[in-house]
Amino acid sequence: MRLLPIEQTTARRILSPVSGFLKEAGFTHSLTPARNCTYGCSYCYVPTMRIRAGLKAQDWQHWGEYTTYKKNAPELLKRELRPDQLIYCSPLTDPYQPAEMNEEMMPRILEQIYIHPPKLFVLQTRSVNVLRDVHLLQAVAEHTDLRISFSITTDDDRIRKIFEPRCESIPDRLRAIAALREAGLNVYATVAPILPCEPKLLARLVVDATVNAIIGDPLHVRALKPRGATTREAALKILDHYEQPQWAEAEFQQRLLEVLDHEISELGRSFATGPKGFSCLTQTQSLAALELRTPKAVKSSSRSIRRLAKH
């Protein structure tokens, strides 16, 4: 992959108290290590938020063409972390975006999470790059409730290539999820946004990949959300080009959610969307749910489970 420019800035704070969607889902803070995301997905809602996401004009005008790291993030975290925080990382960039492989910011962030553990730390990613930090993540998971919410946006990699060409393939992501679970880490499959797909196949794929509730969300549409973050124009143009505009129409999306819900329920798993869906990431999990991990993973994380059982 072509290396996109990486810039540096100094931030005043690194943990932001959350409001709206994330607050409703039960989080207290968000952590965004960089401004702009070198995955540059066609549908990304972040650049549509403009200054509300703390972006500069050049970020939303050149979304995905470079990124700016908050170079003092680890030092800030050291000061700002508290044991009662429920942190979502990140609502405004993928923490394992391609630039991370050069910047190596996440190991320094995870080190602080390890030393000053919050109550919950959720990583939202779609990146196989997260595998680089598996050993660190295992160590962090011994100190805090670490959950990895892994984005799977469609069952069809041809569709993925059209909407998110810089992201890793769906099979590679599924392999990454399997490797994370094999390492004893707690992984959720998040179907957000839901790109054109075959719902039955997508349901089977995400249910087979994980043991947790499935989280989802369709593309943002103005008919349901007149203001705030929405789908980037680039994705709407793609839908029009392929004569598939219904995927960004409220009525069609409602039916799609019902079908996905039905298919996922048939497979014995729950499915939820919006803040309710993302609240699965903040809810306390039962010991039974933890034991549903792969046998090898259960063995490798048995110390943590035994410790949980004592509480």
Ligand code: SF4
């Ligand atoms: S990975 Fe996430 S934050 Fe980055 S461009 Fe894609 S949707 Fe936006």
